[in-house]
Amino acid sequence: MEAVLAKRRRKEPSVDELFKGILKGDRSTLAKGITLVESNLPQHQNKAQELIQKCLPYSGNSLRIGITGSPGAGKSSFIETFGVYLIEEHKKKLAVLAIDPTSQRTKGSILGDKTRMNCLSAKDDAFIRPSPSGSSLGGVAQKTRESILLCEAAGYSTILIETVGVGQSETAVHGMTDFFLLLMLAGAGDELQGIKRGIMEMCDGMAITKCDGQNITKALAARSEYQNALHLFPAAQSGWPPKVIATSSVTKEGLPEVWQMITEFENTVKQNNWFYQNRKEQQKNWMENTIHDSLMFNFYKHPDVQKELPLAEQAVLEGKESPFKAANRLLSYFSR
Numbered sequence: 001m002e003a004v005l006a007k008r009r010r011k012e013p014s015v016d017e018l019f020k021g022i023l024k025g026d027r028s029t030l031a032k033g034i035t036l037v038e039s040n041l042p043q044h045q046n047k048a049q050e051l052i053q054k055c056l057p058y059s060g061n062s063l064r065i066g067i068t069g070s071p072g073a074g075k076s077s078f079i080e081t082f083g084v085y086l087i088e089e090h091k092k093k094l095a096v097l098a099i100d101p102t103s104q105r106t107k108g109s110i111l112g113d114k115t116r117m118n119c120l121s122a123k124d125d126a127f128i129r130p131s132p133s134g135s136s137l138g139g140v141a142q143k144t145r146e147s148i149l150l151c152e153a154a155g156y157s158t159i160l161i162e163t164v165g166v167g168q169s170e171t172a173v174h175g176m177t178d179f180f181l182l183l184m185l186a187g188a189g190d191e192l193q194g195i196k197r198g199i200m201e202m203c204d205g206m207a208i209t210k211c212d213g214q215n216i217t218k219a220l221a222a223r224s225e226y227q228n229a230l231h232l233f234p235a236a237q238s239g240w241p242p243k244v245i246a247t248s249s250v251t252k253e254g255l256p257e258v259w260q261m262i263t264e265f266e267n268t269v270k271q272n273n274w275f276y277q278n279r280k281e282q283q284k285n286w287m288e289n290t291i292h293d294s295l296m297f298n299f300y301k302h303p304d305v306q307k308e309l310p311l312a313e314q315a316v317l318e319g320k321e322s323p324f325k326a327a328n329r330l331l332s333y334f335s336r
Helices: 001-009 015-023 028-038 041-059 073-088 144-153 168-174 194-200 214-230 253-273 275-303 303-315 325-336
Strands: 064-068 094-100 125-130 158-162 179-185 205-210 243-246
Touching: 001 205, 015 028, 015 041, 028 041, 028 125, 028 158, 028 253, 041 144, 064 073, 064 168, 064 253, 073 205, 073 253, 073 325, 125 144, 125 253, 158 214, 158 303, 168 194, 179 194, 179 253, 194 253, 194 303, 205 214, 205 253, 214 243, 253 275, 275 325, 303 325
Parallel strands: 064 158, 064 179, 094 125, 094 158, 179 205, 205 243
Antiparallel strands: none
């Protein structure tokens, strides 16, 4: 057994090997680097942080685009056709970080976006990485930020981040991207229901999907409704008024307009300096989130906490101890 483990360790590339391969833009090495970053094994954590630190000076030069939408809105279809368009028409080097729902049994990705994006994955200038969302907020993989840095170091100029779906915690992906695109499906009923208000307030642009065939009339009507609704929201801090565009992954309708909207946004927010201020704020939030995640991880790994946690839970369930007192008692073990 030890011989097998030793052989596996020898096969693992060093941090320098990974770093050099990533800088060369080697997709296989980039995938290995992201796998290392996503690993929760203690022996991989130091290597991952060393790799991230090496890549950091070569990151930050991409445009990070978050893409979200309710299930069935056609996120994967849109990303594939839009990605192919960017590569073929604008010569972009494109990375897609697709956050897949996590299987509760295997803890792995269950949708496999590579199998749903055959045309895009065949492009030499495309890199697609499905990652399990795990238990992280908003369906965003815990290591997505680190993966973004590695992709940027590998020379990818445009990064698309697809989330599981619409929910209150979509602020997670909003907090790590430059442009937040919301995909909406026309004809699904109650277009302007209040539950979508929070997501709409965050978006920098909207795309009404499946504007083709018999759905064209509904899609164009939905575009007008959403555009009117967006005018009622308070002005965004970026100074950019969100736009709504009707699109089709079948006819390619609206793809040039979506990219034009995104480039106009980028030019606007760079000129008024909001782009750079937002990136700095995201860096600070990244640090704070990392502290929170590390504290949670170390708390539940603490031997005294692991020993006392079942007893505390039982005491709370039986009404012998208040949740607050039990929590403070466990925290006292951790803080010793």
